[in-house]
Amino acid sequence: MTELLTQLPPAPAVWTSGLRKRYGRRQAVDGVSFTVGRGEVVGLLGPNGAGKTTVIKMLLGLVRPDAGEVMLLGRPGADPRSRARVGYLPELFRYQPWLTATEVLRLHAKLAGVPADLDTLGVVGLADRAGDRVGGFSKGMQQRLGLAVALVARPELVVLDEPTSALDPIGRADVRDLLLALRDKQVAVLLNSHLIGEVERVCDRVVILDHGRVAASGTLPELLGRGSLRLRLDGVTAAAEARLGAFTREADTFVVPIEDPAAVPRLVADLVGLGVRIHAVEPVRMSLEERLLTIIRDGEAA
Incomplete structure (x- = not known):
């Protein structure tokens, strides 16, 4: 039996079923269910008021759900031990301005009951400011410190609520690299962000909330559909048209569905071989932002 158990895959980092939360007359979250696998980066998207932050707070035990279940790293969400290996960066946070970055990290390591890993400051780009008081930090530097605090206990699950909201482009690129590094280490990440381009770059799957419900979820190919190729061509013969297969055409521009980018x-080589002159080749696919807007507008029209 013990050998059989060791062969079973680990429980998902996050498992939720039927989460509900009402504030007065407003149903903030209405039957939300989703999972985050180990080593998976999942983006949580939706307009303001969609219920994203409320869902995160219910996952972490900061808000009690009216109904539904939560499992974190194989333990019930109500069990404090389920959060021992979870790192969290809230959307709004403040640290004691009289403390240095090192002191903030040591304080939170002590609260978590783990040794202080001061190398985390280097991971987020604050190694040279470790001895500076937090009160003198810019918003971007405080955001980096918040990321360091979220990582100080070497978590197996990291929950980030708008982690790049105060960062410049370099800072956002650093966070993107950090998330990819966490995934490589099999750390699960749940990312709530309004920066859709960042989500599109790093997330394995996306969960879209609207009016407190899961409006859509899946991998980016599942949500965005297959891509197309836009080609500007000259000298297209009947044989070249046959090689293109199904296509739409406007003047010298041809749009061809593409199942496999490879x-x-x-x-292109076949078209050149058929005597076609190729002036431009451009991949085309619906962006995540376009897909999100379509889902939200369809929901409003329903």
Whole structure:
């Protein structure tokens, strides 16, 4: 039996079923269910008021759900031990301004009951400011410190609520690299962000909330559909049209559905071999922002 148990895959980092929360007359969260696998980066998207932060707070025991279940790292969400290996960066936070970055990290390590890993300050780009008082930090530097605090206990799950809201482009790129590094270490990440481009770059899956419900979820290919290829061509013969297959055309521009991006070089080579002059090749796919807006507008029209 023990050998069989060791062969079972680990429980998901996050498992939720039927989460509900009402504030007065407003149903903030209405039957939300989703999972985050180990080593997976999942983006939580939706307009303001969609219920994203409330869902995060219910996951972490900061808000008690009216109904539904939560499991974190294989333990019931109500069990304090379930959060021992969870790192959290809230959207709004403040640290004692009279403390240095090192002192803040040591304080939170002590609260978590783990040794202080001061190398975390280097991971978030604050190694040279470790001895400076937090009161003199810019918003971006405080955001970096918040990330360090979220990582100080070497968590297996990291929950980030708007982690790049105060960061410049370099800071956002640093956070993106950090998330990819966490994924490589099999650390699960739940990311709530309004910066859709960042979500599109790093997330394995996306959960879209609207009016407290899951409006859509899945991998980016599942949500965005297959891509297309826009080609500006000259000298297209009947044989070239047959090689293109199904296409739409406007003047010298052809749009061809593409199932596998790896097939594009072969298509281009075949067209050249058929005497077609190729002036431009451009991949086309619906962006995550366009998909999000479509889902929200369809929900408003329903």
